[in-house]
Amino acid sequence: MVEYRRVTDSFLNALESIAGKSHVLTARDDMAAYSGDEACRAAGPLRSEPEVVVRPADASEVARVLALASDALVPVTPRGGGTGLSGGAVPARGGVVLSLDRMARIKEVDERNFVAVVEPGVLLKDLQQAVEARGLCYPLYPGEKTAHVGGNVATNAGGMRAMKYGATKAWVLGLELALPTGDLIRTGGKLVKCSTGYNITGLVAGSEGTLAVVTEATLRLTTPPLYEEAFLVPFSTLEQAIGAVPDLIKERVPLAGLEFLEKDALRLMEAHLGREMPMRQHEAFLLGIIEGGSQDDVLAAANRASEVCATHGSSDIYVAGSAKARRELLEARASLFHAVKRSGLIEIADVVVPPSRIAEFIGKVKEISRRHGLPVLAYGHAGDGNVHLHPMGQGMDEGEWEQRLPGVMEEMYRAGASLGGTVSGEHGLGSEKKKYLRLAVPPEQIELMKRIKTAFDPKGILNPGKVFD
Numbered sequence: 001m002v003e004y005r006r007v008t009d010s011f012l013n014a015l016e017s018i019a020g021k022s023h024v025l026t027a028r029d030d031m032a033a034y035s036g037d038e039a040c041r042a043a044g045p046l047r048s049e050p051e052v053v054v055r056p057a058d059a060s061e062v063a064r065v066l067a068l069a070s071d072a073l074v075p076v077t078p079r080g081g082g083t084g085l086s087g088g089a090v091p092a093r094g095g096v097v098l099s100l101d102r103m104a105r106i107k108e109v110d111e112r113n114f115v116a117v118v119e120p121g122v123l124l125k126d127l128q129q130a131v132e133a134r135g136l137c138y139p140l141y142p143g144e145k146t147a148h149v150g151g152n153v154a155t156n157a158g159g160m161r162a163m164k165y166g167a168t169k170a171w172v173l174g175l176e177l178a179l180p181t182g183d184l185i186r187t188g189g190k191l192v193k194c195s196t197g198y199n200i201t202g203l204v205a206g207s208e209g210t211l212a213v214v215t216e217a218t219l220r221l222t223t224p225p226l227y228e229e230a231f232l233v234p235f236s237t238l239e240q241a242i243g244a245v246p247d248l249i250k251e252r253v254p255l256a257g258l259e260f261l262e263k264d265a266l267r268l269m270e271a272h273l274g275r276e277m278p279m280r281q282h283e284a285f286l287l288g289i290i291e292g293g294s295q296d297d298v299l300a301a302a303n304r305a306s307e308v309c310a311t312h313g314s315s316d317i318y319v320a321g322s323a324k325a326r327r328e329l330l331e332a333r334a335s336l337f338h339a340v341k342r343s344g345l346i347e348i349a350d351v352v353v354p355p356s357r358i359a360e361f362i363g364k365v366k367e368i369s370r371r372h373g374l375p376v377l378a379y380g381h382a383g384d385g386n387v388h389l390h391p392m393g394q395g396m397d398e399g400e401w402e403q404r405l406p407g408v409m410e411e412m413y414r415a416g417a418s419l420g421g422t423v424s425g426e427h428g429l430g431s432e433k434k435k436y437l438r439l440a441v442p443p444e445q446i447e448l449m450k451r452i453k454t455a456f457d458p459k460g461i462l463n464p465g466k467v468f469d
Contacts, residue, residue, distance in 0.1 A: 001469070002460045004093055005073045007051040015054050015096075018064045023102070025053040034097045037084040038341075039348065039432050046432065050077065050091040055099045059176055059184055059215035062098065066213065066462070067182025069096055075464050076180075078209040080120060080151030083144045085348050086430030088155065088208045092465030098213065100150055106130050107216070113190045114221045115173060120150025120214045127219075137224035139165045141257075142426070143334045150214045156206030158426035160257040160333065161289065163383030167426060169205040176216035177204060180457040190218060203452070208428045209463040211456040225256070225291035229298040230326045232318040233309045234282030238262055241284045242359040244312040245382050248288075253305045254297075257289040258383035259333055260358065265379040269332050272339030277332060278318040286382060287333055337388075340377060345393030345401050347409060349433075351416035352425030355385040364415040365389060374404045376412070386425035387416075413439050429467050437468060 015024045025031050028049070036047035056062045069076045075095035082089055091097050104121035109131055116131055116138065125145035131138050142152060142159035151157070153175070158167040165171075174188030177200075188194055188201040204212050235241040241260055248255065262284050266277050279285070288305060292298040299319070306317040320326035340346055353361045362378050369376040369391075380387040391408050393401040413423045413436045422440040424433055437446065446468060456462075 002073070002464065004075050004095060004461075004464070007074055007095065008072075011068070011072055011074065012052060014068050015052065015065065018061050018068070019054050019056050023055040023057070025055075026051075031097070034079060034082070034099055035091070037082045037087060037089045039085055039087040039090070039430065046087050046090055048090050048092055049094070050097040051094050053097045053099055055102045057102050059103075059178060062100075062103075062178040062213055062215050063182045063184050065096070065098060066178055066180050069461050070180050070182065070459050073459060073461065075461050077463050078150075078154070078213045080148030080154070081123070081144075081146055083147045084151060084155060084430065085350075085427045086424070087432040088428050088430035088463070088466055089151070090431060092431050095461075100148065100213075103215065109134050109136065109221075110190065111136065115190050116219045116221055118149050118217055118219065120148060120153070120217065122149045123147070124149060124152065131221055132224065135223070136221045138171070138219060138221055139224075139256075140168060140171060141334075142168075143337065149217060149219070153205050153214050153217055154207065154209045155428040156426065158381070158384070158386065160259060160330070160381065162381060162386070162426075163258055164256040164291070169202060171220045172201055172205050172217055173220050174218035175201050175204060175214055177212040178215050179212050180459065180462045184215070188218065192220075206428070208430060208466050210453060210467055211462070213462070227292050227295050227298045228256075228326065229290045229292075229302055230320045230329045231288050231290070231302050231305060232278055232329065233286045233288070233305065233314050234279040234316060235284045235286070235309070235312070235314050236282065237313070238284040238362060239359045240313040241286050242356075242382060244286065244309045244314070245355060247308045247311070248305060249383075251304055251308050253288075253301050253308065254291055255288055255383060256291045257381070259287040259380065260382040261285045261287060261333075261379045264377055265336060268339040268343060268377070269336055272335055272342060273332055279316060287329065289330070336379060340390050340392075343392060343394060345396060345398075347391045347405055348427070349389040349391075349409065349412060349423075350380075350386060350425050350427045351389060351413065351421055351423060352384070352386045353416050353419045353421030355383065357419045357421075358382060358385060358387060361387060361416060361419055361421070364419075365412055368408055368411045368415065372404050372408045372411075374408050376408065381425075384425070385421070410436070410439075416440075431465050434466065434468055
């Protein structure tokens, strides 16, 4: 293990000469906001204090900070908006938090090449508004619009529309990167195709800030759908709901996203929002997003979806029918994680399995839940197999929770891997899920990952304690 050094007065002085004294934070109250992310433990949010927070203004300052830290053997944790769910932005080894929140410029929206060039601190919602004003679209919807683009790239964020549009990596054409050595490099560019050497862009996207710091991203854009509609279909069982998914695709229902929910999740959404959801009396639901070229097209597609679902036991469909109703339905789903967090002791997992095996996987999870006496809430992305799981400890004291939880988590991850899945679809491993990497990735592959880490970061200063030790 690397023996990191403490931050010294001379190190602080050097940081101030790079970023300016007002952007080097050492007071405990000032650093508190940079000490955690959305990951939770029984005792509350996961937190670990840095020794200093530095807020560089541009790529050159990022590179100089990394070179300084590498020479001094001080660990550096890159940080975006802190909306991650696995401890990826938490400074597990102290040292420096490198906050990229000042680097928030949308440098270019290139309408001729359908790209946007942005700094890592740009909020997802600001990017979407900027390109929509130019008649274009960045279609990803990870569910947290205050997330930073750099964080989305670092975790390969997905979300509700990943069924059609994929995850962030599919929309990253090029990157400017600050390496832990202090070098700045560029990968890719305004290019749809590139078969020139190794795909470093794709390697860094999803690497959780352990290989390099993204200082600029060139993102692919598209045109927005002319019409969009949302629908909710009820079922008597989750097996019926999941069984309808392949047929919805075969019948060419133009789905951008498809979510599954059970009644318990719907009730949490209602309590959080203070309003009742449509068709609330049923046991399981599919929530779909349809895109098309006209209002008639999307309504016809909704009718096809209803007919397909009827062959799997559904007897009804709720079609939003207006922009307000559609927004309310999609915002309700996006609010679910926040609703879960309000409910008490929880843990967070995002196992991904082949879509056809979702119901089988959740059956295994429910059996694990019963055996351990720990309720587990399940919902997620039916179209891409990404299942969000929340063991819930309402009414338990922390000792009982801590005793039961590890066995449940281990068995759930094992169950997902046994069905051809893996331990994270979009949240990343961070510090909280790294111990489960061994369940889905063979030792030889983990050793290869470690060699790649060493090639990028020979002194091991960049985001240590994440993905693996």
